[in-house]
Amino acid sequence: VTQRIGISDIIIVYSRPSVNDREIWGKLVPYGMNNLGFGTAKESPWRAGANENTTIKFTDDVTIEGKPLKAGKYGLHMVINPDNSATIIFSKNHQAWGSYFYDPVDDALRVDVSMKDISHTEQLTYIFNEVEANSAVASLNWEKKQVPFKIGVDVSKVVLADIRHKLENAPGFQRQTWEQAANFSMNNGGDLEEALGWINSTIEGMFFSEKNFGNLNTKAQILNKLNRSAEADAVMDEAMGMATVFERHGYGRQLIGQGKKDKALEIFKMNAKKHKGEWPVDYGLARAYSAMGNYSAAIKHLKIAATRAPDAPNKNAIAANMAKLEKGEDIN
Incomplete structure (x- = not known):
């Protein structure tokens, strides 16, 4: 049985004995450590399965019930106790x-x-x-008992290590890999200076570098997180000059999400001026006015947007948002 957490795999290989009307706990599976009458062990735990060694493999470092365990393959054993407690043992001998x-x-x-x-x-x-x-609980279920243990993975750390490896290999020859790396690091607790270096490489200095709205927007977000807001504003001013109607619309929504309502309205107005009569400029204005609590202005622009909506899903979304505005509810 396999479970993926982030990009890390956990694989348990085991045999499946049946109860067959037998008494399991304390009998077929004796309590504590026991001399099994064979092999070199004087005291043995339960094999946590049947036949060969039950094994568990981790492709990356994990924690088990909060305790660290290195990536690798382990023999999985258990000590079952009469007080409903158990000890899970991860053995380096898995063969x-x-x-x-x-x-x-x-x-x-x-x-x-x-x-x-x-x-x-x-x-x-x-x-x-x-x-x-970032975690999962692995459980052994048999008869009427369950033995659970929690497995944790530092997904961000694992993914960032994988990203660094990819940047040094074939995927690193593509600009998009560096853009994705910077975005992941920025949004998942990575090193912001490292992320800034990655996104700068997509903008200039590499054979694949190409300045565009997307990487400038990412750079500005990283700079803001580094408390370098003046630099971020300058980068976004440059980005606005090359933004499409949809990129500018998306940026306006991003600003609303950040609570920057006035700036969002400014961006949506700019979009409406540069792309007069196009979809979705009035939808953007409706969102901006809604965020500011001006529902009458929001309704006005949403009605215009309804006449320009390109397909049924957008028309349905507008209808749902119109109902919200008419009830005095924000549509963001």
């Missing part, structure tokens, strides 16, 4: 049969967890639940 040759010297990590009661699961099953942007 031995079962846990007959378990040696604590090979432990890479041990974590303690609490078991949960669940509905009957006939065949032992590993699942991933509670999957989030």
Whole structure:
């Protein structure tokens, strides 16, 4: 079973024994550490499955219940206790049969967890639940018990490392790779100076460099995050001179999202002047006036926008926004 978190994969390989009306916990799976009567181990945990060693592989560094564990493949073992607690063991030895040759010297990590009661699961099953942007819970389900453990991934760190690798290889010959790198770093807690260097490379200095609205806008956003607002404003002034009607519209919406309502209205008015009668300039003005609480002006421009909407989805969106404005609700 496999789960991806960001660009990191977690792979669990295991066998699936059945309950078959047997008593599992404390009997078939004995509590604590035990001498299994075979192999070199004097005390062995449960193999957390059947037959060969259950294994778990991480393509990148992770945390298990908050504790760090390096990327790699591990033997997965468990110590089950009668008080509904369990210890998860990640062993560097992932090639031995079962846990007959378990040696604590090979432990890479041990974590303690609490078991949960669940509905009957006939065949032992590993699942991933509670999957989030930076974590997932891996759970062993069998009979009426679940053994869960939380796996965390520093997705931004992993992706940024992957980005740096790509920039040094074939994808780095494309301007878009550098633009994507700068945008990801800017929006995901990366090094802003590094991101600024990446976006500057797309603007000038490289064989693929090409100054355009998109990379100038990204540069301005990075500069703003670096508290270099005067430089950011100068960059955006340059970007406005080469913006399309849709790029200027998008920038206006970006400003509304940042709470810069007056500046947004200025941009939407500029768009309407440069692209008189075109879609979606009046939609932009409607959004700007709505953000400022001037719903009557917003309705006026939204009615004009409705006559210029190019397709059914936009017409439907305008109708929905008109209903909001008529109720005195902001459409942003």
